Amino acid sequence: MARYTGPVCRLCRREGQKLYLKSDKCYTDKCPMNTRNYAPGQHGQARTKKLSEYGVQLREKQKVRRYYGILEKPMLKYFLMADKMQGITGENLLKVLESRLDNVVFRMGLASSRIEARQLVVHGHFLVNGKKVDIPSYLTSVGDVIEVKEKSKKSPKFKHIQENSQGNTPSWVESDMENLSGKIVAESTREDIDLPIEEHLIVELYSKNK
Incomplete structure (x- = not known):
């Protein structure tokens, strides 16, 4: 199965915040987010363009995918599962991912x-x-x-x-x-998620294509 195998610190830099993918290194001065706090790539420092509504929703989804290390197909499956559960869909999605x-x-x-x-x-x-x-x-x-x-x-x-x-x-x-x-x-609760996530943006993104 396809999976990202490159430097995981690039993923944090792309999302503009620490995703704590490298365990101990993330808590030290060696973390690239402390020295290169901008998007990776040749034009990373020039990425200041304001995101559209879709772009904001997409970045939130990508952040969660990278945080939990999953691909797009499983992510969609988890969303559909959460959508059928009782309660708030976004919180249900995080609960499924936590499990x-x-x-x-x-x-x-x-x-x-x-x-x-x-x-x-x-x-x-x-x-x-x-x-x-x-x-x-x-x-x-x-x-x-x-x-x-x-x-x-x-x-x-x-x-x-x-x-x-x-x-x-x-x-x-x-x-x-x-x-x-x-x-x-x-069961895990919303308060157990220690990463700033606006899950309603992910729900809005997927709901457009339902």
Whole structure:
């Protein structure tokens, strides 16, 4: 499946704000957003043209796609799913995105970034309710228990994750770093999203083509 494999810092610069795609680097002075806070490319510094209504909506959608690391087709699928759910469509969309396995692994502190979480899931390091799941887009539910496979717990990667755990997990998940496991105890809420997102703009964009 096609996926962006270039420098992820370019994605932050294109959106004009940190998307925290590089874990620890994003919090240091080495972050390119601190030194080159303008769009990438030859004419990046000259991009001052005011965006149209469509352009503003598109940039918001692209920001969310890059934040969660998903392509356009899955993004549309999630929107259609959220649109059929009870409640506010935009908040439903974020709730669905938060329930992806790669995001849950990251939220539990079992990976330093969503990019790393996706890689670890694909390599088959995690169990969901005792069964191996290697699909990053797998949608989890309240009550699901996610844990690192017993064999994988001995790897240097997870030892490093344990030693550098920050312990700042959101309220909707429980994390047990000693046993490298966690549980989803509630649905995520809008307040759990720590990135400035105007989800109503995404809904307006997709609603035009319904």
